Amino acid sequence: MMKRFLLFLLGATLAGCMQSPIEEVSEGITEEQLLEPIEKLSSDEFQGRSTGTVGEEKTVTYLVNQLKEYGIKGGMPDGSYIQDVPLIGQTTLEEATITIQKDGEEIHAFDYYTDFMAWPSNLEEEVSIDEAELVYVGYGIQAPEENWDDFKDTDVEGKILVVKNNDPSSDPDLFKGDTRLYYGRYGYKFEKAREMGAAGVLIIHTSPSAGYGWNVVANGWNREQFYLRDSEAVESSPTKFNGWLTKEVSTALFESAGLDLEEQLTAAESRSFEPVLLDGLSLSLDLRATYRQKDAQNVLGVIEGSDSKLKDEYAVFTAHHDHLGITKPIQQDSINNGALDNAAGVSAVLNLARGYEKLQPQLKRSVLFLFVGAEEVGLLGSTYWATHPTVHPGKVSGNINLDGMNVYGETKDIVLVGYGRNSVSDVIEEVAAEQGVEVKPDPHPDRGYFYRSDHFALAKQGIPAVFPNSGTEFINRSEEYSATVDSLQNANYHTVNDEINDYWDLRGMVQDVRLFFEAGYRILNAESMQTWRQGDEFKQKRLEMLEEVGGQ
Missing domain, CATH: 3.50.30.30 (Glucose Oxidase; domain 1)
Known part of the structure; x- marks a missing residue:
C-alpha cells in the first residue's frame, strides 16, 4: 500500500503538478465517473431496486463488486460485505x-x-x-x-x-x-x-x-x-x-x-x-x-485508518440503495427507476470510496461506507445497523448522509439539513467557504427532513450527522431556472418519472461531492471526534455512547 502511494506522489511530481495529493484525487471525481453508477442502477434492469426483490439482489451484487474493484475491504466483522436485515413483508x-x-x-x-x-x-x-x-x-x-x-x-x-x-x-x-x-x-x-x-x-x-x-x-x-x-x-x-x-x-x-x-x-x-x-x-x-419473511441487505465497505491510536474511530458515509420498485403503470411505465432518489447518492458514496482508498496512508481514522437497504419502507436498513452496529456508535466520529444530489448544475450555495447542530456541519461550512460556496440551513424546516432519511437512525444513537441537500442559486442560469428545478423535483419524486432527463447537469454534483470529499478528509484527520451542540436533542445520547467506550 505504501509503495503504491509513493509511486502516486512520484508520478504527480514528474508531471509537474503542484497540487496536493487530495486535490489530485479529488479531480478524479468527474461527471463521467458519477454518471456511470447512476445509469446502471436506474436502468430498467434493476426493476426499481425495491426491497426484497430481484432488483435489490442485483443492486447488492453490483455494490459489492464495485467495492472489490476499488480494493475496499468488507465492513462486517468477518470481512464480508453484507449485513442481513431481518424483515417481515x-x-x-x-x-x-x-x-x-x-x-x-x-x-x-x-x-x-x-x-x-x-x-x-x-x-x-x-x-x-x-x-x-x-x-x-x-x-x-x-x-x-x-x-x-x-x-x-x-x-x-x-x-x-x-x-x-x-x-x-x-x-x-x-x-x-x-x-x-x-x-x-x-x-x-x-x-x-x-x-x-x-x-x-x-x-x-x-x-x-x-x-x-x-x-x-x-x-x-x-x-x-x-x-x-x-x-x-x-x-x-x-x-x-x-x-x-x-x-x-x-x-x-x-x-x-x-x-x-x-x-x-x-x-x-x-x-x-x-x-x-x-x-x-x-x-x-x-x-x-x-x-412473508424476507431479509433486506446493507452493503458495507471499510478503509482502515493509518494511525495506531485513531484507526478504531470512524467516519461513516451513508446512502440508501433501494427505491420503490414496480408500481401502478403511468402511461405504460411501471418502473420507478430512482435515478435521483437515490442512485445519485449511491454514486456519490462510491466515488468517495474510490477516492479515499487512494489516500489510505493519509487517513488517520477509518472510514465506513454504508449502503443501506429498506430506506423507502421506514429507514429500516439504517435503523438495523444503528441498533446492531458493526462499529460502536461511541467510536463513530460523524456521519454524512447522501440521499439525492444536485444533478441540475453548479450553484453558489448548498443546503445542510442539520445545519449548525453539530461540528460536522461546521467542517462542511469551513470547506465550502474556502471554495466560495455558501452553506444554508434547510429552507423547509416544516417538512421535517432531518427525520426522513438514514442519518436520523444514526443520530438517535448519538452520532453527529448531517444530510446535505442541493443548493438553489444556480450559476449562469435564469431566475426562473431554480423554480423549474423545484417543480421537476416535486413532480418526479417517488414516481416513474425519476429518471435521467434533459435537465441533468452533473457539474453541480461534481462540485458538491468534491466538497464532501475534502470535508470527510478533515473529519478523518481531526484531532478530536465530532460533537453535537450543547442542548441538542441527541447530545445526551452521544455522551452515553462515549461513556460506554470510555471516551469523553
Whole structure:
C-alpha cells in the first residue's frame, strides 16, 4: 500500500503538478465517473431496486463488486460485505372500503388508494372494524416539556383517532416554530394511538402539511410494507390499523358531523384544544393482508485508518440503495427507476470510496461506507445497523448522509439539513467557504427532513450527522431556472418519472461531492471526534455512547 502511494506522489511530481495529493484525487471525481453508477442502477434492469426483490439482489451484487474493484475491504466483522436485515413483508389487499354510518345508516363509502390508505397493525391477517366511534384529536400530541396535551382526559380507547398531520407551528416559541419535530411524523401518531388504546388512526393528508402530494402517500403505502422482525410493530397492541385520509374525504367526513374541517385544523394550533367527537358518525372497515419473511441487505465497505491510536474511530458515509420498485403503470411505465432518489447518492458514496482508498496512508481514522437497504419502507436498513452496529456508535466520529444530489448544475450555495447542530456541519461550512460556496440551513424546516432519511437512525444513537441537500442559486442560469428545478423535483419524486432527463447537469454534483470529499478528509484527520451542540436533542445520547467506550 505504501509503495503504491509513493509511486502516486512520484508520478504527480514528474508531471509537474503542484497540487496536493487530495486535490489530485479529488479531480478524479468527474461527471463521467458519477454518471456511470447512476445509469446502471436506474436502468430498467434493476426493476426499481425495491426491497426484497430481484432488483435489490442485483443492486447488492453490483455494490459489492464495485467495492472489490476499488480494493475496499468488507465492513462486517468477518470481512464480508453484507449485513442481513431481518424483515417481515406485509401486503395489504386492495379490495377494501371505509364505510361511514350516521345514526346507523351508511352515508359514505370511501375507496382504497384514491380516498384512503390503511393497513393492519400487529401484522394481523384480517382486521374488522364494526361501527367504531371517531374522535378528532388535533395533532394527537402529548408533550409535557411544551405543556401540551391534545388528549386532555378524554378516553379514546376503542375509538378511531382522526389526526392532523405535522406539529404546531403558529407560535415560534412552541415546538421550534416552523421546524417539524418527531412529534409531527406519522410514526409518532401511530405510536401514540397504540399507547392510548385506540382501535385505529387516520391522518388527514394535505400537501402543505406533508410536504408531498397524495400520490406519494398512495404509492408509498400501496406497496409491500416491511417491519424489522424484532420491532415494536410486530408486538400486540389494541390498535387494529393505521392509515391516511385525503383532504377531500376528510372535509366530507367533518361536514357529516356538522363540523368545518378548516376551523378544526386551526383550532388544533392552541394548547386549549380538546378532542372533538365526530358526533353520530361511526366507521366500519375490513382489511386483509398477507405476509412473508424476507431479509433486506446493507452493503458495507471499510478503509482502515493509518494511525495506531485513531484507526478504531470512524467516519461513516451513508446512502440508501433501494427505491420503490414496480408500481401502478403511468402511461405504460411501471418502473420507478430512482435515478435521483437515490442512485445519485449511491454514486456519490462510491466515488468517495474510490477516492479515499487512494489516500489510505493519509487517513488517520477509518472510514465506513454504508449502503443501506429498506430506506423507502421506514429507514429500516439504517435503523438495523444503528441498533446492531458493526462499529460502536461511541467510536463513530460523524456521519454524512447522501440521499439525492444536485444533478441540475453548479450553484453558489448548498443546503445542510442539520445545519449548525453539530461540528460536522461546521467542517462542511469551513470547506465550502474556502471554495466560495455558501452553506444554508434547510429552507423547509416544516417538512421535517432531518427525520426522513438514514442519518436520523444514526443520530438517535448519538452520532453527529448531517444530510446535505442541493443548493438553489444556480450559476449562469435564469431566475426562473431554480423554480423549474423545484417543480421537476416535486413532480418526479417517488414516481416513474425519476429518471435521467434533459435537465441533468452533473457539474453541480461534481462540485458538491468534491466538497464532501475534502470535508470527510478533515473529519478523518481531526484531532478530536465530532460533537453535537450543547442542548441538542441527541447530545445526551452521544455522551452515553462515549461513556460506554470510555471516551469523553
